[in-house]
Amino acid sequence: MNALSNLKILDFTTLLPGPFATMQMADMGADVIKISSPSKYDLVLEAEPKINGKSANLLWLNRNKKTLALNLKTKEAVDIVKELVKEYDIIVEQFRPGVMEKLGLGYEELSKINPRLIYCSITGYGQTGPMANKAGHDINFLAKSGVLGFSGRNESGPELYGTQIADIAGGTMNSIIGILAAVNYRHFSGEGQYIDISMMDGALPLNSLPGAGYLAGGELPKREGDLLNGGSNYDFYETKDGRYFAVGSLEPKFWSVLCDTLEIDGKTSTDLSVKDEIKEKFLEKDFDEWVEIFKDKDACVEPVLNLDEVVEDEHIKERGLIVELDVDGEKIKQFASPIAFSKTKQEYKFAGKKIGEDTEEILKSLGYSEDKIKELKDLDVFK
Missing domain, CATH: 3.40.50.10540 (Crotonobetainyl-coa:carnitine coa-transferase; domain 1)
Incomplete structure (x- = not known):
């Protein structure tokens, strides 16, 4: 049942x-x-x-x-x-x-x-x-x-x-x-x-956190003006070969790992003075190189995958998130x-x-x- x-x-x-x-x-x-x-x-x-x-x-x-x-x-x-x-x-x-x-x-x-x-x-x-x-x-x-x-x-x-x-x-x-x-x-x-x-x-x-703040008397949310919409270093970064990485290193412990890995000196995840430096760093290496570098780093940094890669991803497979069904003898x-x-x-x-x-x-x-x-x-x- x-x-x-x-x-x-x-x-x-x-x-x-x-x-x-x-x-x-x-x-x-x-x-x-x-x-x-x-x-x-x-x-x-x-x-x-x-x-x-x-x-x-x-x-x-x-x-x-x-x-x-x-x-x-x-x-x-x-x-x-x-x-x-x-x-x-x-x-x-x-x-x-x-x-x-x-x-x-x-x-x-x-x-x-x-x-x-x-x-x-x-x-x-x-x-x-x-x-x-x-x-x-x-x-x-x-x-x-x-x-x-x-x-x-x-x-x-x-x-x-x-x-x-x-x-x-x-x-x-x-x-x-x-x-x-x-x-x-x-x-x-x-x-x-x-x-x-x-x-x-x-x-x-779905206006979520910025919306809740506004309704409670806060400022009107604006593009690239909030922690999660471009107003911090939480963002997408292009690699040397034109692929992208998603950086969500908000908390100090994750931000510290990111900075150490990229060899930059940033105060906090809202320190926009280092955003261009982060962009430049990611442009120095190819997508696969960054995948290997961040593979075991606890930094809230992940590659932007296409569906070919998702289907073959070991975590997706382990979780059983893709199933196979028979359609007229074809899987x-x-x-x-x-x-x-x-x-x-x-x-x-x-x-x-x-x-x-x-x-x-x-x-x-x-x-x-x-x-x-x-x-x-x-x-x-x-x-």
Whole structure:
């Protein structure tokens, strides 16, 4: 038995935040059915590269999930969902506010069928407020939240990044936390509830330490004006061959090791008078030379790795953070769950399926006959 083997979830989400959340819960044992229309384009789940016709994103984000193809604009599809809700008492959806209500699948409607229903909606700006119906992506949520207001460089302004910070930290993680908190509440109260997750809301506390200081009456955070955003020697430094090292030597004991290793005389990690000297020192040697030099130094200094190097990294391997799954006889690598349990370990049963692969099996489990399923197919219920 896994940690979440008692949870049954209907997943109506798209793109990254919701699918990532439900995948993590599926890895922990939750019974997840991914419901979508095969004719609806999903920017993430259909992106390149593809392995045997399936997107690598789909193979990852749909991992451990059953899939059900439904055209929710048909009454018959709505009826199927209402039947499923009697047993699958957690819903995660990622439409704009009001869409599920128009389909007849809103919380108020479905909670009448199952009062224990936990219903989580993930949107950009939440269910209320003047921006509730406005479209947005990760870059927009970070901009609106203020995080980008003091991130980046003075000369070039805010900078792009290689991952989806607000989507994951604001959407994925908060929806998991919210759902599990609601499950705990239901455990002792017997009642379900509605959860409103906004990715912009979730990005707001990512202003973190500078933001907390400002709200308490401190100065407005500025680019390269804080300990962790370029206002100290905590930074990236280029090597002779054009690679980079991340230097996080803040505390005196780490700063001392850095200075001794680089043979510089710096008072503290906030002593910006030596920053140019640090830059010059790193430019004297190649990336691999610095890797060897800092390998056993307790200085909070690490190389900026590419994914080729990450996959082969001995620490990553030891922690089991990359797993292999079979896809039509071919082994592919995927990111594992980052949560390590001592007893209820995650299982990676199968890679993600295309939408609709389990449709007949799920409907038959609900009592639908083969003739009825054929009839629904003719009515475009599965398109």
